[in-house]
Amino acid sequence: MDDLSLVRDHTVLSVVAGSRAYGLATEDSDIDRRGVFVAPTPLFWGFGKPPSHVDGPDAERFSWELERFLGLALDANPTVLECLWSPLVEKVTEQGEELLALRGSFLSRHAHRTFLRYAESQFRKLTGDVRTRGEPRWKHVMHLLRLLISGRHLLEHGEPLVDVADHRERLLAVRRGEVAWAEVDAWRRTLTRDMDTALAATGLPEEPDRTRVETFLVSVRRRGAR
Secondary structure, three states, rough: OOOHHHHHHHHHHHHHHHHHHHHOOOOOOOOOEEEEEEOOHHHHHHOOOOOOOOEEOOOOOEEEHHHHHHEEEEEEEEHHHHHHHOOEEEOOOOOHHHHHHHHHHHHHHHHHHHHHHHHHHHHHHHHHHHHHHOOOOOOHHHHHHHHHHHHHHHHHHHOOOOOOOHHHHHHHHHOOOOOOOOHHHHHOOOHHHHHHHHHOOOOOOOOHHHHHHHHHHHHHHHOOOO
């Protein structure tokens, strides 16, 4: 079975991600899709294993095999968590519904570290751009700020904020390069402090519910072996 057939025939969840899910789309925005597929269990029995992810079939689609997706979600990977909370679900099967019902099991205080680590890594790259090019890649700046807004909301309210339409005008102004780098950096530092404050008061558990998630994975694998 080829990789694209796995996506075509075994996808259990497909969502629109990116700027359209974020409420930041413009006329030129593509439609980015992310999905989860469940490889048939017999494919794991031999030496060759099914792929952990697949690009395509179109340029804007990326899909994870279920086990890889679950592992990333347990690690509070921001991109994966956004898929679980995307307001734009295009396809969901019965197993996809079971996956969505598990959303809360992936959440923990680890999100504070993970979201900040992603943001800090991106900020270092952007700072390098400022030194070498005279300005950052403004689209990346916008998404750094959006990530911090989402992370703050997760710590405060128990779920990531995917649709940031309430911040649309200011974020798009950043993307257009209309906000000074110093102002952007001040906003970034404020959001970072807000995340630290939110962590101290968050109701999120110390650890995600790995047992519940693993129980789901084993159940799916058993059903896939029939």
